Amino acid sequence: MAQNVLLTGGTGFIGKHVTDVLIEAGYSLSVLSRSERENTPRVTYYKWDINKNYIDKNAVLNADYIIHLAGEGIVDKRWTKKRKKELIDSRVRPIEMIHSILEKNNKKLEAFISASGVGIYGAVTSHKICTENTPPANDFLGITCQKWEEAADQIAALDIRTVKVRTGIVLGKDEGFIKKMTPSFKSGFGAIVGTGKQYLPWIHIEDLCQIYLKGIEDPKLEGPYNACITDNTTNSRFSKTFAKLFGYSIWLPKVPPFVLRILLGEMSEVILTGQRVSSEKIQKTGFEFHCTDLEKTLINCIK
Template sequence: MTQNVLLTGGTGFIGKHLTDVLIEAGYSVSVLSRSDRENTPRVTYYKWDLNKDYIDENAVLNADYIIHLAGEGIVEKRWTKKRKKVLAESRVKPVELIHSVLKRHDKKLNAFISASGIGIYGAVTSHKICTEETPPADDFLGMTCQVWENAADTIESLGIRTVKIRTGIVLGKDEGFMKKVAPSFKAGFGAVLGTGKQYLPWIYIEDLCQIYCKAVTDDQLHGPYNAAITDNTTNSRFSKILASLYGYTIWLPKAPSFILKIVLGEMSEAILTGQRVSSEKIQKTGFEFQCTDLEKALINCLK
C-alpha cells in the first residue's frame, strides 16, 4: 500500500520541489492549504486556517508521515514586535493543531519531520563551527528556531520519531534566496553586504529534498541535523562568484552595515551575520551531498 506524506507549506519553494521528489520515490502526497484547491492525480489538498485554529482532521489521520515546512519568511518584512510574533506563531501553531489531532485520536505517525534553521545558533559571525550540540542562542533568530523545535518535541512526546532539519540558505532556480539576490546581480549592480566576512552556509534544493526523503525512509534518524554545505562560503565569496557568472567583477563598494541597519532595522542581523556549521552528523548517516561546489550550484540556479 502506498504510504502518504502530508506537507505543511507544501505550496512553497521547498514544498513544491519536495512534492516531486516524494512522488518519484513512490509516496502519495497531501498538502495543507489555506485556499481551496482542486485535487490532482498527484496531490490531495486539505484545508486549514491557522487564524481560526481549524484543520481538516482527515489530513492528519490519513498521513503516515508529516513534514512541517510552513512558516512566514524570515526576511520578508521588518522585524516589528508584531512581525516577530507572526514569525514564531506561523511555525508553532501548525504543530499545535497537528498535535491536538494526533493526541485526540491516538494516531501514530511513522515520523514527524520539521524544518528548522541554522539561525538557532544565533545572529553572530565567528570562526566557531556549530554542531547540533551547540546551545541555541538567546537572540531573536535563536529563540524563534528554539520554539519551533520545542513545538516539534511535543510530537515526539507522543512516541513519534521526530526529526528536525536545521537548514541553511537554500539555492534553487528563480526561487527562494536567488529570487531576491539574482535580479540586482543580473543588472550589474551586485555588491558585497557589510564586511562580507559573514559566513553563508548554503544547500542546493535537490540535496535538501533528499535529506527530507532520508528522514522519511531511515528510521534511525531522529533529533536535529544541520542541512548545509561545510565549505566556509562567505557573503563576499558568494557575491564575487555570482557576479562573475553574469560576466563582470563587482565594481560597487560594499554596502555599509550601518545603512542596512537603518533600512532594515533588526532584520539586518540575518544578512550581516553568519556562522559556520558542520554537516558531519547527517553525513555519518550515509547521506552524500550531490552538489558541493558553490559555482556549480549557482550555474544550475541560473540555467
C-alpha cells in the same frame, strides 16, 4: 497502497520540490492549503487556517508521515513586534494543532519531520563551527528556532520518531534566495554586504529534498540535523562568484552595515552575520551531498 505524506507549507518553494521528489519516490501526498485546490491523482488538498485554529483532522489521521515546512518568510517584512509574533506563530501553531489531533485520536505516525533553521545558533559571526550540540542563541532567530523545535519535541513525546532539519540558505533555479539576488547582480550592481566575512551556510534544493526523503525512509534518523554545505562560504565569496557568472568583477564598494540597519532594522542581522555550520552528523548517516561546488551550483540556478 502508497504510504501517505502530509505536508504543511507544501505550496511554497521548498514544498513544491519536496512534493515532486516524494511523488517520484512512490508516495501519495496530502497538502494543507488555505485556499480551495483541485485534487490530482497523487495529491489531495485539505483546508486549514492557523488564525482560526482550524485544520481538517482527516489530513492528519490519514497520514503515515508528516513534513512540516510552513512558516512566514523571515526576511519578507520588517521585524515589528507584530511581525515577530507572526513568524513564531506560523511555525509553532501548526505543530500544536497537529499534536492536538494526534493526541486526541491516539494516532501514531511513522515519523514527523520538521523544518528548522541554522539561525538557532544566533545572528553572530565567528569562526566557531556550530554542530547540533551547540546551545541555541538568545537573539530573535535563536529563540524562534528554539520554540519551533520545542514544539516538534511535543510530537516526539507521543513516541513518534521526530527529525528536525536545520536548514541554511536554500539555492534553487529562479527561486528563493537566488530570485532575490539575481536582479541586482544581473544588472551589474552586485555588492558585498557589510564586512563580507560573515559565513553563508547554503544547500541546493535537490540535496535538501533528499534529506527530507531520507528523514522518511531511514528509521535511524532522529533529532536535529544541519542541512547545509560545510565549505565556509562567506558573503564576499558568494558575491564575487555570483558576479563572475554575469561577466564582471564586483566594483561597487561594500554596503555599510549602518545602511542596512537603517533600511531593515533588526532584520539586517540576518544579512550582516553568519555562522560556520557543520554537516558532519547528517553525512555520518550515509547521506551524500551532490551539489558541493558553489560556482557549479550557482550556474545550475541561473542557466
